[in-house]
Amino acid sequence: xxxxxxxxxxxxxxxxxxxxxxxxxxxxxxxxxxxxxxxxxxxxxxxxxxxxxxxxxxxxxxxxxxxxxxxxxxxxxxxxxxxxxxxxxxxxxxxxxxxxxxxxxxxxxxxxxxxxxxxxxxxxxxxxxxxxxxxxxxxxxxxxxxxxxxxxxxxxxxxxxxxxxxxxxxxxxxxxxxxxxxxxxxxxxxxxxxxxxxxxxxxxxxxxxxxxxxxxxxxxxxxxxxxxxxxxxxxxxxxxxxxxxxxxxxxxxxxxxxxxxxxxxxxxxxxxxxxxxxxxxxxxxxxxxxxxxxxxxxxxxxxxxxxxxxxxxxxxxxxxxxxxxxxxxxxxxxxxxxxxxxxxxxxxxxxxxxxxxxxxxxxxxxxxxxxxxxxxxxxxxxxxxxxxxxxxxxxxxxxxxxxxxxxxxxxxxxxxxxxxxxxxxxxxxxxxxxxxxxxxxxxxxxxxxxxxxxxxxxxxxxxxxxxxxxxxxxxxxxxxxxxxxxxxxxxxxxxxxxxxxxxxxxxxxxxxxxxxxxxxxxxxxxxxxxxxxxxxxxxxxxxxxxxxxxxxxxxxxxxxxxxxxxxxxxxxxxxxxxxxxxxxxxxxxxxxxxxxxxxxxxxxxxxxxxxxxxxxxxxxxxxxxxxxxxxxxxxxxxxxxxxxxxxxxxxxxxxxxxxxxxxxxxxxxxxxxxxxxxxxxxxxxxxxxxxxxxxxxxxxxxxxxxxxxxxxxxxxxxxxxxxxxxxxxxxxxxxxxxxxxxxxxxxxxxxxxxxxxxxxxxxxxxxxxxxxxxxxxxxxxxxxxxxxxxxxxxxxxxxxxxxxxxxxxxxxxxxxxxxxxxxxxxxxxxxxxxxxxxxxxxxxxxxxxxxxx
Numbered sequence: 001x002x003x004x005x006x007x008x009x010x011x012x013x014x015x016x017x018x019x020x021x022x023x024x025x026x027x028x029x030x031x032x033x034x035x036x037x038x039x040x041x042x043x044x045x046x047x048x049x050x051x052x053x054x055x056x057x058x059x060x061x062x063x064x065x066x067x068x069x070x071x072x073x074x075x076x077x078x079x080x081x082x083x084x085x086x087x088x089x090x091x092x093x094x095x096x097x098x099x100x101x102x103x104x105x106x107x108x109x110x111x112x113x114x115x116x117x118x119x120x121x122x123x124x125x126x127x128x129x130x131x132x133x134x135x136x137x138x139x140x141x142x143x144x145x146x147x148x149x150x151x152x153x154x155x156x157x158x159x160x161x162x163x164x165x166x167x168x169x170x171x172x173x174x175x176x177x178x179x180x181x182x183x184x185x186x187x188x189x190x191x192x193x194x195x196x197x198x199x200x201x202x203x204x205x206x207x208x209x210x211x212x213x214x215x216x217x218x219x220x221x222x223x224x225x226x227x228x229x230x231x232x233x234x235x236x237x238x239x240x241x242x243x244x245x246x247x248x249x250x251x252x253x254x255x256x257x258x259x260x261x262x263x264x265x266x267x268x269x270x271x272x273x274x275x276x277x278x279x280x281x282x283x284x285x286x287x288x289x290x291x292x293x294x295x296x297x298x299x300x301x302x303x304x305x306x307x308x309x310x311x312x313x314x315x316x317x318x319x320x321x322x323x324x325x326x327x328x329x330x331x332x333x334x335x336x337x338x339x340x341x342x343x344x345x346x347x348x349x350x351x352x353x354x355x356x357x358x359x360x361x362x363x364x365x366x367x368x369x370x371x372x373x374x375x376x377x378x379x380x381x382x383x384x385x386x387x388x389x390x391x392x393x394x395x396x397x398x399x400x401x402x403x404x405x406x407x408x409x410x411x412x413x414x415x416x417x418x419x420x421x422x423x424x425x426x427x428x429x430x431x432x433x434x435x436x437x438x439x440x441x442x443x444x445x446x447x448x449x450x451x452x453x454x455x456x457x458x459x460x461x462x463x464x465x466x467x468x469x470x471x472x473x474x475x476x477x478x479x480x481x482x483x484x485x486x487x488x489x490x491x492x493x494x495x496x497x498x499x500x501x502x503x504x505x506x507x508x509x510x511x512x513x514x515x516x517x518x519x520x521x522x523x524x525x526x527x528x529x530x531x532x533x534x535x536x537x538x539x540x541x542x543x544x545x546x547x548x549x550x551x552x553x554x555x556x557x558x559x560x561x562x563x564x565x566x567x568x569x570x571x572x573x574x575x576x577x578x579x580x581x582x583x584x585x586x587x588x589x590x591x592x593x594x595x596x597x598x599x600x601x602x603x604x605x606x607x608x609x610x611x612x613x614x615x616x617x618x619x620x621x622x623x624x625x626x627x628x629x630x631x632x633x634x635x636x637x638x639x640x641x642x643x644x645x646x647x648x649x650x651x652x653x654x655x656x657x658x659x660x661x662x663x664x665x666x667x668x669x670x671x672x673x674x675x676x677x678x679x680x681x682x683x684x685x686x687x688x689x690x691x692x693x694x695x696x697x698x699x700x701x702x703x704x705x706x707x708x709x710x711x712x713x714x715x716x717x718x719x720x721x722x723x724x725x726x727x728x729x730x731x732x733x734x735x736x737x738x739x740x741x742x743x744x745x746x747x748x749x750x751x752x753x754x755x756x757x758x759x760x761x762x763x764x765x766x767x768x769x770x771x772x773x774x775x776x777x778x779x780x781x782x783x784x785x786x787x788x789x790x791x792x793x794x795x796x797x798x799x800x801x802x803x804x805x806x807x808x809x810x811x812x813x814x815x816x817x818x819x820x821x822x823x824x825x826x827x828x829x830x831x832x833x834x835x836x837x838x839x840x841x842x843x844x845x846x847x848x849x850x851x852x853x
Contacts, residue, residue: 191229199258257619528576736782
């Protein structure tokens with residue numbers, strides 16, 4: 001750890017403190033007119049119970065980490081504790097008479113064995129043994145928007161620590177996905193869609209993506225499909241990742257029909273100055289080389305009161321796709337750069353304010369897909385489709401802890417400026433001999449003659465190839481306030497209110513590109529142009545009430561009352577005779593949705609190592625309007641869709657905590673499904689309601705510690721997702737029949753890992769890890785009657801890593817995709833062109849180093 005010494009440290013802290021205090025005094029002079037006093041006391045009501053459970057409850061109430069070994073607390077009980085105490089005084093009372101004591105480590109409490117009474121020294125007496133290391137007994141999560149122990153949280157969930165991500169060199173969701181069982185990433189030309197429990201469809205996101213307290217999504221765009229591209233911030237300086245499977249409609253709202261993914265960054269540390277740096281180099285088979293660097297600096301401006309944390313990163317991802325048509329190598333190389341600054345002000349144990357700001361810039365040279373006609377990691381695109389995007393995120397969270405009620409207020413703002421692109425050349429190829437295009441070009445009511453048809457085809461040839469070039473901007477403001485009861489009494493509750501306003505706009509251009517380079521021609525040659533604007537405002541009131549109806553049995557009821565208003569506007573600036581847009585097309589429509597999402601849950605602690613729950617919960621997404629010229633009126637508006645989830649879960653662990661397992665069984669009934677369909681000429685994609693589906697699933701996770709020196713982990717998900725009625729229409733391509741499996745959703749996925757650690761000379765520790773994951777078979781369409789019924793999945797990927805570490809540094813060597821498999825993770829047919837496969841990266845060798853100060 002880095003601790004500045006002497007007068008230099010004092011001057012530095014003094015200068016920073018003076019600057020920040022001056023700023024704070026200007027903004028709120030009354031708030032810090034007096035210096036902070038000693039740690040504030042809180043009210044505790046902890047019943048007599050096993051000591052380990054009492055320590056966990058104390059940690060949740062005081063918001064302080066308590067580290068202890070289960071071996072120390074086994075067989076010990078604590079007396080009841082009721083009254084007003086500081087956290088340290090409460091802990092000392094719980095430990096009274098147990099033979100244990102507490103030591104302060106930063107802001108964490110370390111429970112250790114009390115020193116034995118001093119003995120008369122003798123020459124032959126052995127020296128006292130140094131204190132042995134202790135382990136964290138339980139993982140505390142905030143999935144329910146209040147602190148709870150992971151093993152007593154009635155949700156099918158996975159928690160991955162930031163340390164695990166850092167050691168594996170994981171900085172993006174694609175590489176983190178194997179550690180998050182059940183999460184599937186659907187890659188597209190624009191980005192990645194997040195899918196949980198087979199709830200896959202176009203429209204608003206079906207899996208909520210949260211960065212700390214902020215929900216983020218993509219722009220609505222031209223396809224009414226914001227869920228098609230999730231805004232991805234680099235996974236650098238992360239505290240933990242929480243994957244919540246199953247609808248989270250009451251607490252998280254409409255974006256969480258299948259579940260929610262929460263990425264929680266490290267907060268500033270009020271206790272000490274620390275810093276870390278990391279660097280990595282990578283080499284990809286069939287591709288290029290890349291590397292990255294990141295740094296984090298934590299500065300305590302006012303001890304125990306004000307701290308700042310600065311994080312910066314620059315990641316260069318090697319390209320792997322070669323464009324054989326344009327004779328270009330590694331066209332999909334990417335770079336991600338970002339900086340994040342956070343400040344935590346805690347004048348006492350009752351009040352804290354966390355303010356953060358993030359900026360990230362991303363560039364990718366082309367889409368990372370290969371074509372079936374060219375072979376793995378090769379493409380024949382006539383036009384290049386780079387991606388550029390800048391994300392700005394600002395958030396503030398204020399927490400007020402009381403004796404009976406805790407209050408939390410959150411305000412967030414984010415903006416995503418991006419330019420997304422895709423190859424449009426396939427549309428031109430498919431339409432060059434289309435008689436309807438000729439009629440549009442010459443504004444005829446009857447068939448074109450041969451000369452007119454030849455003229456139309458010559459025009460299409462003259463603008464071939466082309467690209468869809470779409471500059472877009474999304475801005476959102478989000479506010480939430482919630483109150484939670486304090487203590488572990490029979491009745492607990494959480495109540496809150498939510499407000500979000502989101503705007504986005506897109507300038508959709510079809511532009512000619514240079515056939516030799518695949519890049520945009522300047523000055524622009526526009527084949528068509530239209531603009532679309534969307535505005536969404538939503539408000540909600542939500543709450544959950546929990547009551548102990550019997551010993552160790554709890555009943556939870558939850559509800560969310562929501563109100564959505566959406567406005568969609570679009571117009572055409574340059575008519576596109578190829579696709580069928582006309583110059584006077586315009587639309588400005590408003591839709592509104594309101595209703596309830598409900599939840600009922602019962603949980604029981606059957607014994608020290610067995611916890612179970614049964615629940616019924618709901619999910620919801622708002623409807624909207626398709627801004628698509630020429631679309632029949634019956635398809636212009638699509639309705640909201642809803643689902644009901646019925647779930648049974650068990651969480652078990654052995655008495656010595658060496659073996660754990662989590663099992664969840666569920667059935668989802670989904671009605672009025674929103675899904676993507678295409679117009680007959682494939683020039684436009686839109687959202688439509690296709691009816692109903694049923695999803696049955698099983699989720700299993702298990703871990704075993706100390707098996708012949710190895711730590712083992714495994715996960716299995718089984719998903720049977722099928723339509724329950726025919727979905728037939730003459731105006732769309734791609735719909736299915738009763739009994740068809742939902743596209744893209746694999747029936748089975750699995751993952752496993754084994755890891756071993758052992759001491760090395762020189763106070764070093766070695767670590768060896770093996771990983772494997774399997775993606776089950778799926779299809780890209782509902783049934784074989786569809787020409788786009790493409791096979792995907794059905795492959796396994798393996799990796800290995802070896803690291804050497806000390807207390808303050810880690811050196812890691814790893815190899816991903818050891819067998820160099822070109823797995824077909826996602827398959828789609830490029831319009832009137834070849835099949836595109838998005839797959840795993842080729843074999844990648846990486847060396848990374850991290851140093852902590």
